[in-house]
Amino acid sequence: SLPSAAAAMVSAEVGIDYVLWTEAEVSARVGEVAAELAADLRALPEPAVVVGVATGAFLFLADLVRRVDVRLAVDFVRVESYGAGTESSGKPRITADLKVDVAGKHVVVVEDIVDTGNTLSHLIAHLEKKGASSISVCTFLDKPARRKVSVQLVGDGKFYRGFECPDYFVVGYGLDYAELYRNLPYVGVLKPEMYKKDSSN
Numbered sequence: 001s002l003p004s005a006a007a008a009m010v011s012a013e014v015g016i017d018y019v020l021w022t023e024a025e026v027s028a029r030v031g032e033v034a035a036e037l038a039a040d041l042r043a044l045p046e047p048a049v050v051v052g053v054a055t056g057a058f059l060f061l062a063d064l065v066r067r068v069d070v071r072l073a074v075d076f077v078r079v080e081s082y083g084a085g086t087e088s089s090g091k092p093r094i095t096a097d098l099k100v101d102v103a104g105k106h107v108v109v110v111e112d113i114v115d116t117g118n119t120l121s122h123l124i125a126h127l128e129k130k131g132a133s134s135i136s137v138c139t140f141l142d143k144p145a146r147r148k149v150s151v152q153l154v155g156d157g158k159f160y161r162g163f164e165c166p167d168y169f170v171v172g173y174g175l176d177y178a179e180l181y182r183n184l185p186y187v188g189v190l191k192p193e194m195y196k197k198d199s200s201n
């Protein structure tokens with residue numbers, strides 16, 4: 001279902017065609033996911049390590065962990081597989097690794113979106129090799145229609161997600177097109193003419 005004209009109008013100036021989830025809807029849903037995650041992390045015998053996938057997860061992670069009232073560690077990894085386009089190369093690489101030691105720890109991978117699943121399965125294998133005792137995934141968006149590799153959680157790991165995303169290329173709330181639009185507090189779809197446009201404002 002497409003959003004209201006009113007929601008679309010707020011974004012006209014940055015080139016958004018329509019808004020899928022408004023700032024208020026994002027905030028409410030992140031609160032629900034945080035409550036679920038907090039309950040599970042509170043039951044663990046020791047602090048979990050929350051691993052954000054840079055750059056896309058930065059807003060979601062920040063909004064999520066401040067609502068999880070439990071002791072935990074936060075770190076980031078960088079995994080790259082996309083160029084400047086809208087299609088994954090399918091060959092992800094870890095281009096910046098963790099600082100925190102995850103051996104024997106419960107890890108929660110925080111992602112902006114799970115699309116084909118390539119990025120996540122590569123990262124999970126990497127964290128498993130480092131000795132994580134369990135691996136959960138908390139993704140803001142999930143596009144199950146595009147999955148090529150199923151997400152293999154480790155140990156008692158759980159899968160948390162904010163919203164199921166329809167098969168559109170979406171931007172905002174951390175998600176970029178050519179590194180732009182990450183700062184939008186809502187999630188939307190770009191006007192077709194915004195693709196491959198120059199980087200002027």
Ligand code: 5GP
Pocket residue numbers: 056081082088111112113114115116117118119120168169170171175176177
């Ligand atoms: P996957 O490896 O699961 O195919 O893709 C994961 C990564 O691709 C995400 O972390 C994200 O960076 C990028 N991606 C996938 N779908 C979208 C989308 O609809 N919009 C944006 N901006 N990035 C996407």
Ligand code: MG
Pocket residue numbers: 053054056057111112113
């Ligand atoms: Mg990502």
Ligand code: MG
Pocket residue numbers: 056082175176177
């Ligand atoms: Mg990207």
